Amino acid sequence: MKLFRLCTEQIRLHEPLPWNVRNEAGQLLLSQGYLLADAAQLAALVERGVYVDQEAFEATQRDTVRPEPAVLWADINQRVDTLLTQPLQHLRFAEGVGAVSDDIHKGLLQDPDAGMFEVVNQDHRSYAVSHAVQTAFVASLAAERFGLSATERQTLSNAAITMNLGMLTMQNTLNTQALPLTPQQRAVVNGHGAQSRAMLERAGVTDADWLRTVERHHVRTDDKGLPTDRSDLNQLACLVHHADVYLAKISARSYRPALPAHVAARELFVKCGGAQNPYATALIKEIGIYPPGSGVKLANGDTAVVVRRGEQAHMPHVQSLIAADGRPYPSALPRDTSLSPFKVVDAIPRGQVRLALRRKASLAQTAA
Secondary structure, three states: OOEEEOOHHHOOOOOEOOOOEEOOOOOEEEOOOOEOOOHHHHHHHHHHOOEEEHHHHHHHHHHOOOOOHHHHHHHHHHHHHHHHHOHHHOOOHHHHHHHHHHHHHHHHHHOHHHHHHHHHHOOOOOHHHHHHHHHHHHHHHHHOOOOOOHHHHHHHHHHHHHOOHHHHHHHHHHHHOOOOOOHHHHHHHHHHHHHHHHHHHHOOOOOHHHHHHHHOOOOOOOOOOOOOOOOOOOHHHHHHHHHHHHHHHOOOEOOEOOOOHHHHHHHHHHHOOHHHOHHHHHHHHHHOOOOOOOEEEEOOOOEEEEEEOOOOOOOOEEEEEEOOOOOEEEEEEEEOOOOHHHOEEEEEOOOOOOOOOOHHHHHHHOOO
């Protein structure tokens, strides 16, 4: 048996080990299927030296076919569309939502920057469906800072996907409605948490945490900080709520333009209690001020798109699409934002930059 030494990136927390893990002498340390859930334990193991049978490792690599991010997230959007628009017609509705949540988490682990790029920019026919997938992704991304269990993470994603089930059709209407809400619409909005829970129960959902998170997913309705009395706060509901609010800010409405990502992040931070609000803080730290998929202006006048977060929040990896004179570049040009000519000087609201670049090549080019 030829042993192959593993590095940290080759072992996934909260996922069953696909092979037996051994020490340098070949003695079994962890059996196939073991679930590592502690980052400190993983770090200690890797530092000591962990090995697998090279043939077994290569076999799993061959068997693991990862779809391109654009394909993966388009498929997720379509599956969520089917589930949300016809919940009572699915005999296994809860299992279907859970399977989508699993794929969202796998996509997040596979490449969070590519996931963010695709999730934010998916052009799905239903705003309500896209928003549900975006909220599940962003809430799950922020949740990485809270040490949630695998079960809690799935509940979080399940709840984010189904949070607006009780007002799905009206949510699409409101996205294009320029007039103020009617009294009837306001009543639906105010009661959609309870209505969504009731619909989930009719669809066969029995998970009490999932139902409770959906019912309480709006921690507040006044865009302010957390309540003074936090004894009854649902942590999962708080994560869903803040992801929901942030994503609504960067989405255009018929009556207002989308906010640039850094403005939306600042508004969320200030209005929701600043550093005293751990959920808003975690979300902003994970997403960054210039998240992948957002448009930016560079010091030389270029219009560029962020393809990956940088080691420093104000220095993301970007590619220029349009020159200062308005002329599109024949192909996207990588720019080093640590250099003065390519420093990010402003953000552009979502939807105002045509993402005319080959995404797969662009993301791969900046992955190193």
